[in-house]
Amino acid sequence: MSAGGSHKRIMKELSEITQSPPQGMKVSLVDESDVHVWEILMDGPEQSVYAGGHFKLLLTLPKDYPFKPPTLAFTTKIYHPNVTNDGKGAMCLGLLRSDEWKPPNKIAAVLDMTRSILVEPNLDDAVEGAIAEEYRTRRKEFDRTAREWVGKYAGRK
DSSP: OOHHHHHHHHHHHHHHHHHSOOTTEEEEEEETTEEEEEEEEEEOOTTSTTTTOEEEEEEEOOTTTTTSOOEEEESSOOOOTTBOSSSSOBBOOGGGSTTTOOTTOOHHHHHHHHHHHHHSOOGGGOSOHHHHHHHHHOHHHHHHHHHHHHHHHSOOO
């Protein structure tokens, strides 16, 4: 796929997602002149400790998309085992690893998976081991801290 083909695919996916966004999300370009950087506004899923929170994520598409996976990062701080707690908010999703990414995968599927791990973290793929361990062994403490962070950083209503 040429650079033009990549651009065409990105525009098609952007159009589909903005017309019919995944549940609880709003997608837009950070800068209208760059189709490779998207801003996602995601509501915390109702059935999760993140309910009531509003999270901002940044999706960056490589120039050779769809042959290489996008990167996804939470710009809103979140207490979660699959999101780095270092200020970068990088997300660990198996689907986004180069060895697991397949060109037919679509951005909508990435966003759906992101929302689903807020409901049910993937502890086998955790980037924050201590948070994963807390989720596994001291769930009430995890839930309390996650809710506090939602209130502090994600503007709980």
